Amino acid sequence: MVHEWSLAQAIAEALKSYSKRNKISVYREVTLSIGELQNIDIEILLEALENIIHEWKEVKIYNIKYEVERAEFLCKECGYRWRLDEMSLSDDEREAIHFLPELIHAFVRCVKCGSPDFSIVEGRGIKISRIVVGDK
Numbered sequence: 001m002v003h004e005w006s007l008a009q010a011i012a013e014a015l016k017s018y019s020k021r022n023k024i025s026v027y028r029e030v031t032l033s034i035g036e037l038q039n040i041d042i043e044i045l046l047e048a049l050e051n052i053i054h055e056w057k058e059v060k061i062y063n064i065k066y067e068v069e070r071a072e073f074l075c076k077e078c079g080y081r082w083r084l085d086e087m088s089l090s091d092d093e094r095e096a097i098h099f100l101p102e103l104i105h106a107f108v109r110c111v112k113c114g115s116p117d118f119s120i121v122e123g124r125g126i127k128i129s130r131i132v133v134g135d136k
């Protein structure tokens with residue numbers, strides 16, 4: 001809960017400084033890209049963000065949408081790239097990864113060569129992926 005609110009605050013600040021820099025005051029739509037491995041309650045995040053933005057006088061945003069960015073892993077050993085659903089994880093493991101993404105190195109191995117040495121190239125964090133300027 002606190003986590004979602006501080007994230008919402010950070011996103012709001014980013015939008016505010018973007019608006020200032022680009023002299024934009026009205027947005028028809030802002031789309032967030034939320035990593036599949038990001039452990040947050042999206043509903044709470046959006047609600048928090050809408051509450052913060054609602055208070056603004058100088059910037060107006062009509063719609064906030066989101067899309068989930070799928071996780072992608074890259075093996076440092078063999079260079080193979082793969083997605084979460086290519087792995088045979090138990091439901092418990094899958095849940096653990098969503099709940100505590102830091103645990104990912106305990107469960108995940110390269111699906112091709114079995115190496116534990118991989119990096120997460122996508123599916124983490126939150127980005128502002130799309131902005132549509134203008135009225136409703």
Ligand SMILES: [Zn+2]
Pocket residue numbers: 075076077078079080110111112113114115
């Ligand atoms: Zn590999």
